[in-house]
Amino acid sequence: MDWTAEAIDQLRAFWAEGHSTAEIGRRMGISKNAVVGKAHRLNLDARPSPIRRDAEAASRPAQVQPRRTPAAPGTPREAAATIRRPEKPAGQPATAVVRAFPRASLRNCCWPLGEPGTADFRFCVAEALGGKPYCQEHAAVAYVKARDRREDAA
DNA sequence: CCCTGATTCGC
DNA sequence: GCGAATCAGG
Numbered sequence: 001m002d003w004t005a006e007a008i009d010q011l012r013a014f015w016a017e018g019h020s021t022a023e024i025g026r027r028m029g030i031s032k033n034a035v036v037g038k039a040h041r042l043n044l045d046a047r048p049s050p051i052r053r054d055a056e057a058a059s060r061p062a063q064v065q066p067r068r069t070p071a072a073p074g075t076p077r078e079a080a081a082t083i084r085r086p087e088k089p090a091g092q093p094a095t096a097v098v099r100a101f102p103r104a105s106l107r108n109c110c111w112p113l114g115e116p117g118t119a120d121f122r123f124c125v126a127e128a129l130g131g132k133p134y135c136q137e138h139a140a141v142a143y144v145k146a147r148d149r150r151e152d153a154a
Numbered sequence: 155c156c157c158t159g160a161t162t163c164g165c
Numbered sequence: 166g167c168g169a170a171t172c173a174g175g
Contacts, residue, residue, distance in 0.1 A: 001167075021159060030168090036159060037168050049159045050174040 001030050003038065010112065011035065015044050026133050027110045027123075109135035 001007070007028065014024040021039070022032035110133045111124040126135035 003166085020157085022157080032159085033168050033170080035168095036161090037166090040160075041166070047159055050157095 001034050001038075008038075008042065011038060012042070012044065015039055021047075027112065029133075109133070111135070 010028060011024065014027060019027070020032075021035040025032040025035045028035070109124040109126045109128045113122055113124055124135060128134055129136050
């Protein structure tokens with residue numbers, strides 16, 4: 001992954017919007033690990049992790065030794081950041097409602113349009129095709145051959 | 155089995 | 166610095 005200023009900008013925007021790491025990864029065409037790793041390195045605010053690595057010792061004292069060096073046990077992570085995730089409209093039949101933002105569905109094109117972080121930033125929501133995260137139009141610019149890459153994306 | 159995020163460590 | 170592998174939980 002080439003972490004250009006734009007890419008980092010995008011990551012920040014997605015992260016701030018509360019998207020999951022995997023979701024961000026899908027949208028940026030990279031792995032969730034890349035997203036998590038970079039987010040961590042950028043010191044973006046941590047999401048509430050499902051894991052309690054500190055309680056590992058408490059629940060299972062000395063059963064299975066980690067292959068890797070155990071995480072620092074004393075790390076104070078009690079003060080988890082209060083973050084809000086994008087809210088689903090309550091009481092809406094999920095099948096009938098298209099959540100226009102941040103994500104319509106996995107079947108919709110997720111090509112980002114506009115400048116991340118600005119008011120007009122949104123996603124193309126056209127039908128995503130071929131199991132790709134993009135519609136036909138955007139898949140064409142997303143999946144360019146390295147050989148004959150055209151500079152017409154924007 | 156699907157998902158979630160965090161950490162480690164070879165590169 | 167990067168991110169896959171791994172870990173851990175839902």
